[in-house]
Structure formats: structure tokens, C-alpha cells
């Protein structure tokens with residue numbers, strides 16, 4: 001086949017009788033096919049490479065290591081995936097807010113490149129750290145990850161899970177997951193001592209503290225009984241507690257922002273809540289709050305929909321109460 005027009009001839013050769021592209025025949029002849037078209041390898045620009053089975057990779061890609069074909073899938077705004085219990089799920093579930101490491105690996109693959117540094121300042125039992133290690137085994141390359149966690153118990157669980165997982169991998173003759181750096185302490189202090197620059201910050205923020213809300217309610221009730229007619233009301237106490245949470249998040253992300261490389265991403269899990277008869281749109285509140293961090297631009301709200309989540313009957317037959325089967329994932333880019 002002539003070098004110069006090889007690609008064009010390939011595409012003419014693999015058409016059906018009615019002129020349609022015959023992908024089956026093209027594949028059978030081991031020709032690169034992407035999105036139903038034979039890839040005209042000779043037509044690729046100098047910065048483009050065809051990767052067998054994955055599509056065309058463009059060297060100018062500073063966001064991730066995905067090919068065009070993979071990128072198309074990765075920009076979908078909904079991740080509709082249930083992640084079966086894995087990697088020490090039984091141990092990790094002592095922490096009520098743990099995230100599936102595979103979901104974290106998926107997000108890390110979308111928003112960083114091999115060799116990048118990922119920070120999770122609210123690391124819990126290590127969903128992000130395990131996800132970063134999984135990337136190495138799933139073809140996109142290992143990331144260095146650093147986690148901050150103030151509860152010693154969660155740090156210990158991460159370490160136990162990693163050890164047990166690697167013992168099991170050794171028995172199966174599989175390579176171990178890399179051990180990432182989990183630092184015990186308060187993120188507001190640890191961030192000031194961070195020497196690495198961070199390419200991706202992936203985290204799952206501590207929720208607006210319902211214990212604090214209870215405390216506020218109790219204080220309001222005490223005031224009400226001692227002051228007779230004084231009525232602070234549940235709504236006011238609730239708003240105060242939420243404002244306090246948002247102010248704390250704003251102050252912390254202001255600190256984190258300085259650690260992230262310009263052009264890097266900040267990706268934040270946040271679930272909405274239904275409480276006391278109304279919807280708390282926490283993702284919207286947090287998005288508006290963090291958008292005010294000077295270097296942040298809100299890029300997306302991804303929805304993680306878990307189709308395996310159990311449904312319950314709430315409100316029937318008097319009022320619509322949502323069964324929450326999704327979480328939001330806010331995506332910000334740090335200004336260049």
C-alpha cells in the first residue's frame with residue numbers, strides 16, 4: 001500500500017456494498033478503528049499518536065492521560081456506577097462517609113496525569129489514597145497521594161486495609177498497591193507544612209455538622225424556656241450552623257488553593273440532604289462559597305449516581321421526600 005494515501009485507501013477498502021463503513025471487516029484486518037472510522041494514521045499531527053485499543057492520544061493534553069475516545073466518555077456529567085464492596089470495604093465502612101477507591105481512581109484518571117501529586121486534606125479511611133494507587137494497576141499510571149486526617153482511628157484503618165490488601169495480592173501473585181502518605185493531624189496546620197505542589201486536590205468534605213445543629217437546637221430550646229416568648233426557631237439555628245460550616249470550608253479552601261499548581265483541579269464530593277421537612281441543597285451552597293476563592297473557577301457539577309443503593313419509602317402517601325441515590329462532585333479549576 002502506498003505510504004502517502006494509506007489511510008484513505010484503507011477506508012475505501014473497508015466499506016460495505018452500499019458504501020457504509022464496515023467496521024467488522026476493518027477490525028478483522030487489524031486496522032485501527034475509532035468511533036466507527038478507520039484511523040488515518042498518516043494523517044495524524046506530529047503531536048498525536050494512535051494507541052492500540054485506546055484511540056488517539058494528543059501530547060498537548062495537560063489535563064490527563066486519556067485519548068480522545070476516552071476523553072469523550074470522561075466528560076460525561078453523570079457517573080452511573082455502583083461499586084461493589086472491595087479493598088477492605090468491611091473495615092473502611094466503620095467510617096460512614098468512605099468513598100469507593102475505584103470511583104476515586106476514575107476521577108483521578110480524569111483530572112491528573114501519571115506522576116502527578118494528589119492531595120486529600122479530609123482523607124478519612126483513604127478512598128482517595130487507595131484510588132491513586134489503583135491507577136497504577138489500571139493503565140493510567142501511579143500518582144503520589146498525600147492525605148491529612150485528624151482522627152487517628154481512620155488513619156489506622158487505612159494502614160490496616162492497605163496491609164491486608166497487599167497480603168492478599170501477594171498470595172495471588174499480584175503486585176502490591178503503593179503505600180501513600182497519610183499524615184495524622186488537622187489539615188489547617190498540615191497544609192502549611194506541605195512541601196509538595198499539588199496537581200489535583202480530590203476530597204470529600206466533612207459534612208455540615210448535625211451534632212452542632214442538635215447543640216444549637218438545645219441551646220435555642222433552653223433560651224426559649226428561660227426567656228418565655230423568645231423564639232429563635234429551628235430555621236434560624238439551622239441556618240447559623242450551616243453558615244458556620246460554609247465559613248469554615250471557605251477558610252480551609254483558601255489555604256488549600258495556594259498549594260495547588262496553576263491549571264490544576266480541585267474536585268469535591270458533597271451530598272445534599274433532606275432534613276426537617278426540607279431539602280438542604282448543600283452542593284449549591286458549597287459551590288457558591290468555594291467559587292468565591294479568588295483562583296477557583298467552577299467547571300462542573302458531576303453527579304455520581306449509585307444504581308445499587310437501597311430505596312426506602314419516605315413520606316408516602318402525604319409528601320414527596322427524595323430517596324437520595326446520588327452525590328455531587330464539584331469541579332473547580334485553579335487559575336493559571
Ligand SMILES: C[S@@+](CC[C@H](N)C(=O)[O-])C[C@H]1O[C@@H](n2cnc3c(N)ncnc32)[C@H](O)[C@@H]1O
Nearest residue numbers: 097098099122124125126127150186187204206
Ligand atoms: C467525609 S469524610 C472523608 C471520607 C473519605 N473520602 C474516605 O474515603 O474515607 C471527612 C473526613 O475529614 C476529617 N476531618 C474533618 N475535619 C478535619 C480537619 N480539620 N483536618 C483533618 N481531617 C479532618 C474527618 O475526620 C473525616 O474523616
